[in-house]
Amino acid sequence: MPVFLDTREDGFEAGFRAMLAAKREDAADVGEAVTGIIAEVRSRGDAALCDLTARFDRLDLAPEGLRFSTEEIAAQVARVSAEDRAALALAAERIRAYHARQMPEDASWTDPEGATLGWRWSAVSAAGLYVPGGQAAYPSSVLMNAVPARVAGVERLVICVPTPGGVINPLVLLAAQLSGVDEIYRIGGAQAIAAMAYGTETIAPVDKITGPGNAYVAAAKRQVFGRVGIDMIAGPSEVLVIADGEQNPDWLAWDLLAQAEHDADAQSILITTDPAMAREVALAVERIIPTLDRAAIAGASWRDYGTIITVRDLDEAARLSDRIAPEHLELCVADPEALAAKCRHAGAIFLGAHTPEAVGDYVSGPNHVLPTARSARFSSGLSVMDFLKRTTMARLTPGALAAIGPAAVRLAASEGLQAHGASVQARLGTLNERPNG
């Protein structure tokens, strides 16, 4: 049974807090196992990758088989139907167009003191994209990772995707091709992350690793962070739908179940101002679950984490939304823009009844790699920014140094950093003067 809460009832706050605090992820600590896997890949390179792939993916590979050959990619891609290809191409183009607008601009200006200041953006040289394997080998994830990297200007793009039992989804390879990626390795888990971070005989190291994955992948990303950049530690996914009383309950039920069918740890929450809507959506969800191909997964998610909250008004809904800081926030209300202005912490907002979250997973354009588990409080979805870095620039004239340098000399003295001050004083010709005071 999902949780039903009502802000007008006693015990709401306790129930809401319990929902927020519920640990949705298996707390299995895989850190030590991952440390071992990373050490193995660092010391034994390709041989370790082959051993680990045999062990975890039931797939025997020689080092030369780690990478998909051009012929394999072409053969797999040829199996994709024209309709699927067209859908994927549409998605790729819309994602490209959206992310192209994210490209930040360089800046340079000269201030009244004569200091020319600014910054410059540049792409990382090489990025590695992790794509989960098996049932979760989503071609859309390839597009969502690879397209922003390409838009940012990353020259070398690597994909690692495990192929348990040797099975690959041809659409994953097509998505890679549409994104301009041809360096694709059939490895997964912590060993794939280690290979991309440290390199092996076959795989040159990258500078940045992005993409979602299981607990092993997440732990490995955490451990290699610093050696390479990473995007985020993704947790189980969630959606919050805020609805008024004038919605189609079936539509909302489908939206909640689209989240629930991802994963038994996923969470679907409805907040509504209308108690009747709360009841109707709950009934619709129960009616639909048995009809789903993934009834067991969606049913478990809804039973364990599904939540329906009735609130007094939309302001209250917005306040609760900010406490949840949802990955996906759907606003099925008469004036979604007004409500969106009151919701500060969310990964992505879907406005109005005709914007189901699922279009955002594929074709609307914004990225579907979004901050989970309340991390929208402090982080953003994947974007071109994840594949760029900023270099700050400063050039002082002798006059500018004369104007602002003495303050630097004084502060350096206060911090006990004599050579810092002297490097300025030498240029100002005041090296033998002591700062007064």
Add this chain to the structure above:
Amino acid sequence: MPVFLDTREDGFEAGFRAMLAAKREDAADVGEAVTGIIAEVRSRGDAALCDLTARFDRLDLAPEGLRFSTEEIAAQVARVSAEDRAALALAAERIRAYHARQMPEDASWTDPEGATLGWRWSAVSAAGLYVPGGQAAYPSSVLMNAVPARVAGVERLVICVPTPGGVINPLVLLAAQLSGVDEIYRIGGAQAIAAMAYGTETIAPVDKITGPGNAYVAAAKRQVFGRVGIDMIAGPSEVLVIADGEQNPDWLAWDLLAQAEHDADAQSILITTDPAMAREVALAVERIIPTLDRAAIAGASWRDYGTIITVRDLDEAARLSDRIAPEHLELCVADPEALAAKCRHAGAIFLGAHTPEAVGDYVSGPNHVLPTARSARFSSGLSVMDFLKRTTMARLTPGALAAIGPAAVRLAASEGLQAHGASVQARLGTLNERPNG
């Protein structure tokens, strides 16, 4: 003795690689100790903070003494000289002006299909700034962390600064005051990071933690990453000075030593096209070291990690620079802009002979919290972006959903996510149609 390399000599590549690979940081694994400290703070709150502060900082505090009172701050700040105050105020204002230009813009547009897309930036609600204590309690670090947070619009700013033996630098408190921060705790190390991430009875948790620190602080930031956002894992600092033959060797020597005096693990590298300049700078450095207050530290850094490389031309210098990916890059050459255009990986670039790196530490305006240890390959210095997050927005009209929805339905089917497709089909009135193909 520093390392002398020449790209025209045999063995250069091996020597350069050895320099790049040299581990400058004590590899002491403090992860386990930090895990214990975090667990203690989570379970015992303020009491744990007091115990740990007594143990590590030789300071007995009651919980009500953890926070600096308004009176203490005022009394300490009153001790600052007018000259120091003026210098700090100049720095704060220049840092504010620079970072104000970094504020990104929201975007919204409607595409031909009728989808209104865009994004919105918002500040994190609460940020915690770690300021190293003791000898390294730098007021400039307070400004460099707190000012961008304020510019971004963070409402609640917390500073943690250890005060070993109870000693605080009054300028640190003044810098906090100039930045508008009055929630200051005299705690440090992993326990401060744990308190900011999880909260205690006295300290409410924050959403983002920034600021440099020692190995314990770095390990703690790594462990709480995900629960809160963090900026980066800072390592020992480095400078690369690229110089032609027309420079003042003393100036360059001071710049190299300004880096070396930070820390025995700091690294100062000179690359020059002129063998005579290489010799003269080396002599100047040796002459100056014994005169420094911090001669032992600067001398150890220069002896262990100092490097002078003679190159054929500036193109070669730029290529080596990108392999180093220096935190600070000084271009003391006739045309620094031309050389800067060839250097892609650097945290901050200082152009021309009158822009010593030390002005960037204090007053030029750009941030001095910069990516170390080659991480400029994939990351940027601290900025307002570290205190902002982006929410993507999408609103589809019924017509837009009709135009792009069918592609989402098809991709959902290919990924086996039936409810995803159905959430679109329900709105399109095609729920009972199966996608063809």
